[in-house]
Amino acid sequence: MSQRESVVGDSSFYIAFLSENEINDGDFLVQILRKYHFIIGRVVYEEVSRKNKGIVERIRLRGLVEFADEYDYAALLSIIGDKVFEKGEYESVAIAYTKYVEGTLHSLIMDDRKARKWVERNFSELKRFLRYSLRFLVNAYKVDGKLTKEEVLHVLRRVIKSIENDGRPFNLSKDGLNLVQQLLEEVEKSGEN
Amino acid sequence: MSQEFGNEKELKTIEYLILLILGKAGGRVSALHLQKIFFFLWKFHPEVRWLVEFVPHLKGPFSDDLDDAIKNPIYVVDCWKYVPPKSKSKAEKAMGGYLVMTRKGEETYKKLAEGLRRKAQEDKDALALLSAVELIVPLYTRLSWDELLFLLYTDETNKEYSIKSELSHDVLKNAENIVNRLVKKGIITEDMKPALLQRAKRARWIL
Numbered sequence: 262m263s264q265r266e267s268v269v270g271d272s273s274f275y276i277a278f279l280s281e282n283e284i285n286d287g288d289f290l291v292q293i294l295r296k297y298h299f300i301i302g303r304v305v306y307e308e309v310s311r312k313n314k315g316i317v318e319r320i321r322l323r324g325l326v327e328f329a330d331e332y333d334y335a336a337l338l339s340i341i342g343d344k345v346f347e348k349g350e351y352e353s354v355a356i357a358y359t360k361y362v363e364g365t366l367h368s369l370i371m372d373d374r375k376a377r378k379w380v381e382r383n384f385s386e387l388k389r390f391l392r393y394s395l396r397f398l399v400n401a402y403k404v405d406g407k408l409t410k411e412e413v414l415h416v417l418r419r420v421i422k423s424i425e426n427d428g429r430p431f432n433l434s435k436d437g438l439n440l441v442q443q444l445l446e447e448v449e450k451s452g453e454n
Numbered sequence: 455m456s457q458e459f460g461n462e463k464e465l466k467t468i469e470y471l472i473l474l475i476l477g478k479a480g481g482r483v484s485a486l487h488l489q490k491i492f493f494f495l496w497k498f499h500p501e502v503r504w505l506v507e508f509v510p511h512l513k514g515p516f517s518d519d520l521d522d523a524i525k526n527p528i529y530v531v532d533c534w535k536y537v538p539p540k541s542k543s544k545a546e547k548a549m550g551g552y553l554v555m556t557r558k559g560e561e562t563y564k565k566l567a568e569g570l571r572r573k574a575q576e577d578k579d580a581l582a583l584l585s586a587v588e589l590i591v592p593l594y595t596r597l598s599w600d601e602l603l604f605l606l607y608t609d610e611t612n613k614e615y616s617i618k619s620e621l622s623h624d625v626l627k628n629a630e631n632i633v634n635r636l637v638k639k640g641i642i643t644e645d646m647k648p649a650l651l652q653r654a655k656r657a658r659w660i661l
Contacts, residue, residue: 332582336497337590340605340612341642348611359585362574378643383593 267360268297270370271350272308273432274394275301275322277420279313283430284419287320289412293398294325296407297367300360301326302352304335329356341379350376354384361387368392372432394431395420399444403451410448417445468505468523469530470566471495476534476553477563478591485524485536485550486513490602491594492520493615498586501579508615513548514606515615524553533559548599548621596639600625604632608650608657629654 277283278290301309306328310317338351350373360366369390371377381388392400395417402413423430424438433441475491476483483491493515496502506517525536534553539546555563574581594602603625607616616622625632633650636642642650 331500331578332586333498336611337494337586340494340609342609355586355589358589359582362585362588363581375643375645379646382640382643384589 265365265367266298267363267365268299268368268370268397269353269357269360269366270299270301270305270368270394270397271353271372271376272305273372274370274397275305275309276312277394277430279309279316280428280430282426282428283423284416285423286416286419287316289416291320291325292412293401293408294322296401298365299326300329300356302334302349302356303328303330304352305349308349334359354380354387357387357390358384361390366390368397370394370397395441395444399448402448410451413448414445417441417448421445462529464505465523466529468520469527471502471505472520472523472527472553473530473533473555473559473563474566474570474587475591476555476559477567478587479595481555481560482552483595484552484599485521486548486599487595487597487602488524488553489516489520489550490514490606491591492517494590494594495583495586499579499583502583510615510618512618512620513550514603514619514621515612530562532556533562544624545599548603593641596641598635600628601632601636601639601641604629604654605636608653610656613657626654626657 275290279285279287301322306323309322334355335348335352337355339348342348342351350371353369353371354376357366357369366387367390369380369387370392371380372394377391380391398408398413398416401408402410420430420433420441421438424433424435424441471492472488475488479487492502492506493508496506496508496517506519508515508517510516527533534555536551536553538551539549570580570584574584597605600621603619603621606612607619607622607625629651633642633647633654636650637644637647
């Protein structure tokens, strides 16, 4: 692979599209996964499957991504992770680092503030690849031209609706509502693709 | 392949991997850090898993074969010098001596790293190993002996290798001090501190 198209995301990215009280649009996730080269580790896959087994099987998630289970990426940084169930983020960092060394990393999607701060501090070389889920989606339209304006607006509206109904898509709470509104305006004001 | 030839190849790989870690660490690394970094690579990479065996030991996960290779390399000779602990202080004893890279080691390391980088362009096993070394060696060699052991011992995913440790009481006793140092060094962020302290309280398996 010669282009920078490898995308590594933590579980919150996948879960938001699959959860009934969040975006609840598995088909949209399928569409995004087909437009980039997503890599998912064992720990993140298990986290996503545990909460959304039925839909993960229906959309055949494993067939849509590179399933990185040849190496135990979670083992490399596991001693830093807070708890066992939060090790997905550290697994994602290790996978992203491999793709960075390979020269194919496009984005490392992370929504957890603590984990992001930790990455920025300890692996400054990854900083320019770090994206919040929503910024990744907006850039998929504005920068990469992989999604249409309407598609991104559809996701942003669903995110707002979910937060208003006490959902937490991409780890966002009601405090993050303004931020999503701003992104919505940013996309609405941008030119058509 | 004969057994003898197989063992020779494995031993060479172990010794070159030691040199790779040592070089990435800047030419000086304690035996303790080397054992633990090797342990993480061993867990991570199936090819490394074939090379050595790790068992629960007095300082956590430990490999006898690796210890031999550190102190008496057979194939990658004169590339590092093993310096035994100078004093009987707790820290010196815990670190188990140092490996210091020689001039020949520096040259061999450069060639080794260049070769591995070239190989990594076509070989995913080489890419995975190179990336893992570049990811964890600079991070973990910034840790002092008790910071490294604290993180290792209190991590639930490594608990089976930490149960026999003789240093766990010392390390846990200083949990707060260690966590503060980790924050100060930037190894963990301030908001990770409570979770790390909680982890120390939960780590009953090492007591």
